[in-house]
Amino acid sequence: MEATQEDATRPKALCPEKLSPDGLGLLRKSIDVDERKGLTAEELIEIIPAYEALLVRSETKVTADLLAAAKRLKVVARAGVGVDNVDVPAATKLGIIVVNSPSGNxxxxxxxxxxxxxxxxxxxxxxxxxxxxxxxxxxxxxxxxxxxxxxxxxxxxxxxxxxxxxxxxxxxxxxxxxxxxxxxxxxxxxxxxxxxxxxxxxxxxxxxxxxxxxxxxxxxxxxxxxxxxxxxxxxxxxxxxxxxxxxxxxxxxxxxxxxxxxxxxxxxxxxxxxxxxxxxxxxxxxxxxxTPHLGASTVEAQENVSIDVCEQVLQILAGELPRSAVNAPIILPADHKTLQPFVALVEKMGSLYTQHFTSPKEQSGRTTFDLTYEGEISMISSTKPLFAAFIKGLTSPISDAEGFNVNIVNAELVAKERGIFVNEQKSRDPSTQAYSSLITLVARPPSRAPSLNRVEQVSTADLNSRRAKEERHIISGYCSDRSPFISRIDRFSTSFKADGVLIICHNYDSPGKIGVVGGLLGKENVNINFMSVAPATYMNNEAHVPKMAQERLRTPSDASTPTESTEALMILGVDREVDDKVLKGLVEGGGVLSVSSVVL
Incomplete structure (x- = not known):
């Protein structure tokens, strides 16, 4: 029987040692599992590039050389307590999560x-x-x-x-x-x-x-x-x-x-x-x-550790938080369930920022960000998973092509290497009463020390250009029924599910605009799944930003700048990605000021 396309895209796990069939049976429901016992170190290095997961006990030596060869590897699962046979620092540097089963045996x-x-x-x-x-x-x-x-x-x-x-x-x-x-x-x-x-x-x-x-x-x-x-x-x-x-x-x-x-x-x-x-x-x-290392050798223990690590492998490959990672922060069980939907939200907010606000050609944007957590989410003891999700979302549109894996394990290292600074804050500001929890992202230029005794003469055009470069960008989001929603993009108030292919148009809010954009997309055989019009509700990217974030946004000219009530964002969910030709056509033929294509 021929393999289906779904089978061809299923993740693959390698198991070079004997594991209880109960756990492997769980894996086989959604991923392919290869049991290859008796492999030499050289044979392991040769075949490991094909796998997303590696499951071992104590015999297999997971060395730095093996991990470096594992270009697709996301998780090493040790069916037992210790991880002496795994080079954990090398795995951490590569963003590979190492999990064990600390209580199974x-x-x-x-x-x-x-x-x-x-x-x-x-x-x-x-x-x-x-x-x-x-x-x-x-x-x-x-x-x-x-x-x-x-x-x-x-x-x-x-x-x-x-x-x-x-x-x-x-x-x-x-x-x-x-x-x-x-x-x-x-x-x-x-x-x-x-x-x-x-x-x-x-x-x-x-x-x-x-x-x-x-x-x-x-x-x-x-x-x-x-x-x-x-x-x-x-x-x-x-x-x-x-x-x-x-x-x-x-x-x-x-x-x-x-x-x-x-x-x-x-x-x-x-x-x-x-x-x-x-x-x-x-x-x-x-x-x-x-005795020959029989401490964990009972039928029950082998079943327990096998099921435990296999469940964790499935969770990690599905993008969920690890519960027993030895090279990631410990997340309390009470926090784990609460955090999971917000991890997805923050990752999508980071990805939305990179795709919507930065130039694909220059691949450059702000390097200083404020993440403010309001409401119930501010009560969480550890926000490490949120920080990691943001760094992943921020860098993935640029780094995915390189096969680089950013996660809770190496997010801080990635941020440091790329000069990304994130200020995480918790707020109980009453402005969040509309949502049980709200997360606000503010992207701003890095702080610069003022020059001493320096006078510059610049043209109006240069001054406007500098002000544009120093503009802050804001994205807010919340979760509903554990699904991520975006509630704000800069001055524009909205509410749409952060999922799929989106076209975001910045335009003057005039009659007929929706029909023109819809007609142009129809000619290109692009189906519209949903549409949301976001009016310019906020003043100067400040109103309804948490108080701590507002302090970073204010400039002397804020008080006198009016809201452009005639502008709006049009967010369209479409059935496929569109090319630059379609986007250019929307600007030229649809009266759109600017447009971006985003995949979340």
Whole structure:
């Protein structure tokens, strides 16, 4: 069966590792998914340019070279918690969103920690192997109870907190070291939150680690730290390989400083097969219980993380906000739903400004902008998504041809590189009572320091030209039923849905103008879907602009300039893009002062 045009334009996702079919099934409803296991690094780089999404677990190394080759890539999804195998700074610079599943496997990791703790305390792996070898060594395999013992936890995050609650359920005392943990949360879980690692190590009978792998945590437990622990204590690591120094751990086991270790993660995975390596000796050591990175390996966890990251991939490819992006600001769930329609609105306002007010040939315009949020939207704690959407809308009409992706991840970097300055303001001005929320964009020339002791003589034409260049431009918008609407363009009051192909005509508001424009478009076989006439309602681009924005707009001549009530904008929604010939015909034959074609 031949592929349809819709199939040919569907986004593509690459999955080079095994993921739960539940999540991939969600993806396949709207995008194409290629499962290509066993690819080399070179093969990945060769094929990655064809994909918009990359889904990995822990084996695939998402390097800077791979990301640079991924010209269409919008998202890297890591089905798990850590992103050690992803070059996040390189992805950020390229505007590629990196998402993970921070909560999909926390229960599995916590349960595996407790399973290893009990296995180590009761010598279960050794006892199982002994019995299978037809031995009966009850006296050699005497273990210890955990009740009444102290469990030390490094990192009281989501996994650490669940482990703490499970340990308390077994009658253990729990102490934890975490500079960012909430004292009230620790108190509620009956955890003694200590001030430093140095306070925790001497009191722990069992020590478990639940921190990410960072420069500050690499080798966190080495010779000196293990030397501070009780003689005969035990260590667990179900977090990340390398946090515990494998050489130091092996030495402590052999010296008897610690009497047991339980390791699920290694510095190099799979571990080096060299029998003389520290990892190989740990695996072979009779006092070490080892598993091959099984912390998240439950049916439920694999389903959870797969569904979670696949849902996020679909959201990002649809232009929605990421909920678990590791290289983007965290958006509170309560704010997420409220922000989404306004993200679309602000992006369209930025695009409308660039297409309507700037020259396509010069690709130049204002570089200083005020964004004022009024009403309910001003209550949102983070406006980062709105800022990013504006930068994307502002630059996309120029940059899309270059394949450059602007989003919440790299918007600030893009703005800085292009010299774009955005002043974000929140206002409770009563002028917004007509709308529950209103966003106003003011584009203005950058502030310039006055020249000292300088006198110029300029002609009237030059003066008028300078004033024209310093003219402010204003666009206001609101949302209705979660759809974006434009309510103002400069002095003209309007209300139209910001969607599709638009023709915006600036003309004198005289009888017959609509018929002339409609007739000219009809001759070019351009159908008009809707039309809105916007009268010149505002005075000098100031009235009904939020007070904070008004201060930036006022000039000494504002008070005396009258409103041109005979001018109007005619906004027409049409069924296709029109060429310069049609636009020129509207100006020459339709009595239109100026015209622009906009695609939103």
């Amino acid at each position: 926390i229960q599995a990791a916590a349960e595996h920690t407790v399973a290893l703790l009990l296995s180590m305390a009761r010598n279960i792996p050794d006892a199982c192997a002994s019995l299978k070898a037809a031995k009966w060594e009850r006296s050699r395999l005497v273990g210890v109870e955990v009740k009444g013992k102290t469990l030390g936890i490094i990192g009281l995050g989501k996994v650490g907190l669940i482990v703490a609650r499970m340990a308390r359920g077994m009658g253990m005392q729990v102490a934890a070291a975490d500079p960012y943990a909430s004292p009230s949360v620790a108190e509620a879980a009956n955890v003694n939150l200590v001030g430093s690692l140095g306070e925790l190590l001497p009191v722990a009978d069992f020590l478990t680690i639940h921190t990410p792998m960072l420069a500050s945590t690499k080798g966190m437990l080495s010779h000196a730290e293990i030397g501070q622990m009780k003689k005969g204590s035990r260590i667990l690591n179900v977090a990340r390989g390398g946090i515990v120094d494998e050489v130091a751990l092996l030495a402590a086991l052999e010296s008897g400083q610690i009497s047991g270790a339980a390791i699920d993660v290694f510095t190099k995975e799979p571990p080096n097969k060299d029998p003389e390596s520290a990892a190989s000796k740990l695996i072979a050591h009779p006092k070490c219980v080892c």
